[in-house]
Amino acid sequence: MSRVALTVNGERHVIDVEPRCTLADALREQCAKPGTNVGCEHGVCGTCTVLLDGEPVRSCLLFAVQLEGKSIRTVEGLAPHGTLHEMQRAFMEHHALQCGYCTPGFLLLGVWCVENNPGATDEELRELVASNLCRCTGYQNIVRAIRSVLDGAK
């Protein structure tokens, strides 16, 4: 076991992990943040996307032991419990989810885009969301939802 201190949504967590424990599993099982869903566990689906020091990463393709001192943002950190982030509200209003399993990853991609590339073109936005798999929506409404927040932020 290795001891790691990391920050999740602004809270400091000191956890003991086996080196082979992925960030996704550590978030869910040791940091009490089960909002990060695990899909393929080998970097293909993007469902487990979180922000690492502000940049999107696949949390199944990192070992938690690597993240001493790092800052992670998960879907739980988007808005205070019981309230919705504007991106979550936009997903609801534009019917950008059906089963909802992939949604946490898409929300974090969308939030990253609004905060880091607010002038994203439609092509850039589609290129970004192509990183993650959604098998319900066909992506149209996900793009509309993120676009509506981007347009509102102008």
Added chain:
Amino acid sequence: MKAAAFEYHAPRTLAEATELLARYVSADVRVLAGGQSLLPVMAFRLAAPAHLVDINNIGELSNLSVEQGHLVVQACVRHRAFEQPQENGPLGRLLARVVREIAHYPIRTRGTMCGSLANADPSSEWCLVAATLDAEFTALSSRGRRVIQSADWFQGLMTTALQPDELLLQVRFPLLPEGTSFGFQEFSRRAGDFALAMALVTFRVESGLIVDPHVGLGGVEATPRRLAAVEEFLVGQRPTGQLYTEAAASGASALDPLTDVRYDAEYRRDLARTMIRRALHEALPVL
């Protein structure tokens, strides 16, 4: 889908890293850089190294610099670094053009150029760039350092000249002279997917004639390589659509394509021809 247990090492210096590699060389030790190819194969247990040497905490390995006419990329420089041109000439623009085709942004934030070069997947865009531009590789071990030319680096499917106790310390790309045209074309079934064929070309035009053509092909054979036959076809010629078409055909006929259950050799050969022709047109559009 969980990796097998391993012992984790996080050296702070290159000397510690190479000492760890030497110490565990007979016990299946692997270098962990971005991990975007290593972790998937560990999840599938296609790889189950007993020791991982994580080089992400060695500060100097994040450096990227221009030295003596070369762009020098250290082991932990991530793909994302190249999305903005890292030097003002054609090489910076070429790398910024190619990087957009590598996987997806959340992979590029973590994966490294040197990691891709050491993994040597035939579909790797950076491997094609290194082969086409005659990059130089520097390997480091407790035995010392050595420089390996790209023609010797790629030895077969996912096989390089790197020894088990060696770390790929850096790769050096010669800067391209101003006025160099380049074109890059890739075919894959979905955005971000592995390339089935890709071509990279660079050349200059002086007095209306093609000078110093480099034509590289990746994803088709076990390793990326320059196609001497196509380069000979182009050099000293006036760029025309007919020349491009005939040059691409001359390259495609002398290939040994990979085959699998979905794509036979003829299909990949056909893709190769098309990618070379389109890359030439992208470099310098002609009628």
